[in-house]
Amino acid sequence: xxxxxxxxxxxxxxxxxxxxxxPPTVCLALLAEKRDVLIVPAYSYKxxxxxxxxxxxxxxxxxxxxSFALVLFGWIGLVGMTxxxxxxxxxxxxxxxxxxxxxxxxxxxxxxQDDDLDAPTPANAEEPPKKVVAAPTTHKPKRGKVEKTxxxxxxxxxxxxxxxxxxxxxxxxxxxxxxxxxxxxLPAGIATMEVRKNDDFNGRPTIMLWANVLSSKLxxxxxHVDNTVETVVDSSALIPYKFLLHMVESAQLKETKVTYDHPxxxxxxxxxxxxxxxxxxxxxxxxxxxxxxxDMFSAIYYARTxxxxxxxKQEFPIYENGKNWGVVLLPIASEMVxxxxxxxxxxxxxxxxxxxxxxxxxxxxxxxxSDDSKRYLVKFDAKIKIGSLYGYLVALKDAKP
Numbered sequence: 001x002x003x004x005x006x007x008x009x010x011x012x013x014x015x016x017x018x019x020x021x022x023p024p025t026v027c028l029a030l031l032a033e034k035r036d037v038l039i040v041p042a043y044s045y046k047x048x049x050x051x052x053x054x055x056x057x058x059x060x061x062x063x064x065x066x067s068f069a070l071v072l073f074g075w076i077g078l079v080g081m082t083x084x085x086x087x088x089x090x091x092x093x094x095x096x097x098x099x100x101x102x103x104x105x106x107x108x109x110x111x112x113q114d115d116d117l118d119a120p121t122p123a124n125a126e127e128p129p130k131k132v133v134a135a136p137t138t139h140k141p142k143r144g145k146v147e148k149t150x151x152x153x154x155x156x157x158x159x160x161x162x163x164x165x166x167x168x169x170x171x172x173x174x175x176x177x178x179x180x181x182x183x184x185x186l187p188a189g190i191a192t193m194e195v196r197k198n199d200d201f202n203g204r205p206t207i208m209l210w211a212n213v214l215s216s217k218l219x220x221x222x223x224h225v226d227n228t229v230e231t232v233v234d235s236s237a238l239i240p241y242k243f244l245l246h247m248v249e250s251a252q253l254k255e256t257k258v259t260y261d262h263p264x265x266x267x268x269x270x271x272x273x274x275x276x277x278x279x280x281x282x283x284x285x286x287x288x289x290x291x292x293x294x295d296m297f298s299a300i301y302y303a304r305t306x307x308x309x310x311x312x313k314q315e316f317p318i319y320e321n322g323k324n325w326g327v328v329l330l331p332i333a334s335e336m337v338x339x340x341x342x343x344x345x346x347x348x349x350x351x352x353x354x355x356x357x358x359x360x361x362x363x364x365x366x367x368x369x370s371d372d373s374k375r376y377l378v379k380f381d382a383k384i385k386i387g388s389l390y391g392y393l394v395a396l397k398d399a400k401p
Contacts, residue, residue, distance in 0.1 A: 094228060094246045095253040095274070102242065103268045105261035107202045108159045110237055159263045159291050163236040168305050170375045172399035173197050173207060177377060180394045181213075184387040189215045189225070191391065193300075193377075195399065198232055201242070205235040209298050224250045231298045238302050240295045251277045258295070260319070265289045267319050285322075293319040303329060303367075304375035308347045310334070326354040337368050337378050340394045344370040344378045374398070 093099060175195045181188040191213050198208040208230055215225040227249070232242040245256040252275035259268045267287040274280050294302050299318050306314050306329070313330040333348040346368035363383035370376040376396065382389040 093255055094226075094248055095255055097253060097255040097272050097274065099244070099255060099257050100270055103259045103261075105202070105241070105259055105266075105268070106263040107204055108161045108239075108262040110161055110163050110234075112163045112165070159265075161237050161239055161262065161292060164238060164305050166236075168307075169238070170304050170373055171195050171301060174397070174399035176395075176397040177393060178395035179377065179380075179391045182390050182392075187216045187218055188389070189213060189219060190394075195301075201232060201234075204241075206232050206241065207235050208232055209301055211297060224248075229297050231295055233298050233301075238294070238298060238305065239292065240298050243295045243297070251275055258319075260289060260293075260295075262289065262291065262293075265291065267293075269322065287319070287322045288324070289319055290317040290324045293317045293324060296320050299327065300377060303349075304369060304377070308349070308369075308371075323355060328352045328354065334371060335368065339378060339392055341396045344368075344376065345372070346378050347371050 173195050177193045179191045179193070181191060191211065193209070193211045196208040196210050198206045200206060210228070210230050212228045213225060215223070219225070225248075228246045230244040230246075231240050233240050239262060240258075240260050242260070243256075243258040245254075247254040247256075252273055254271065254273040254275075256269075256271040258270075260266075261268070265288060267289040269287055270282075270284050272280075272282045294316065296318055299316070302316065303314075308314070308329075308331045310331055310333075313328050315326060315328050318325045318327050328351070330350045330352070331347045332350050335346055335348050337344050337346045349367050349369060351365040351367060364381075365383070366381045367377065368379040370378050376393065378393045380391045
């Protein structure tokens with residue numbers, strides 16, 4: 001995703017001409033729709049086909065974009081979905097924009113390390129087509145001719161997702177982290193991340209991963225940002241079932257909703273924007289979803305479950321606004337990081353992003369995960385043309401046992 005430009009006489013006079021960058025992040029990212037790579041969650045953006053300048057949640061001037069925007073961890077970035085006609089009540093939102101009812105989706109087959117792959121699966125909304133063989137004919141075929149039984153196309157390969165052992169999931173309901181965002185020493189805002197309770201989804205236990213990015217008073221003088229993401233994930237496999245992004249900004253109100261059908265490989269995307277500056281817009285479509293994909297925000301939590309070894313990379317796919325990205329995490333050092341919360345021994349991890357196996361041309365992105373049983377996101381650093389965007393852990397509340 002590209003960072004956007006903050007216009008105004010103040011910046012032209014005080015800072016001079018700035019450049020732009022587009023750092024992907026798979027750590028604190030909140031997705032937005034105008035991006036072509038992942039970005040850190042201290043941002044705001046403009047929409048496609050708009051000539052207006054985009055604003056970033058921090059104090060820097062960044063290049064306007066005409067594509068789409070994100071949330072990840074860098075993992076860092078935010079996402080969308082399709083509408084569905086239903087008489088069910090609509091969800092209330094911070095923007096006042098009514099969301100469509102949830103699309104009914106299929107639940108994949110789950111296995112643990114000790115499970116039999118032939119175990120029964122939960123009831124699904126739409127069963128994939130089965131191979132059907134017609135009954136053999138009772139009459140004798142004519143001499144010299146061989147008759148074949150009729151067949152329908154074989155069903156697609158079954159999606160099987162492995163559950164993560166409970167001892168490898170380092171977070172639980174009740175955990176809360178606050179990360180201070182800054183750029184060249186200036187306070188940009190605060191990112192808050194929480195793990196919350198959630199109802200079952202189509203019979204599967206789930207949790208909600210919740211985050212909010214709020215601009216600082218300093219930034220509010222230029223452009224206000226109050227963006228919230230809610231991702232409903234499977235409690236055991238951590239794959240997303242539903243993603244919501246609520247955007248309350250100076251120039252727009254926007255809602256984005258995505259529901260994921262992993263067995264059918266579909267992401268149902270719906271988004272609606274209200275903006276006097278950029279115009280009102282509604283998008284409703286179905287995108288292709290790669291098996292075992294995460295969304296940009298839940299990818300941060302999934303990264304915390306991985307076992308890291310020096311110079312040994314970890315890879316997994318991420319879906320974001322119609323594109324399927326490949327994220328690569330490479331531990332390059334073990335470092336001590338001091339924060340307001342305490343001192344942590346951390347893995348320094350380099351984050352890179354690929355689209356169609358081609359590396360995205362971005363500045364270096366690094367995140368520091370604590371090298372302990374909790375794997376806290378302690379710090380991140382996203383290099384841009386003018387300095388770096390930093391995030392530091394400033395408050396932590398662990399889940400109650």
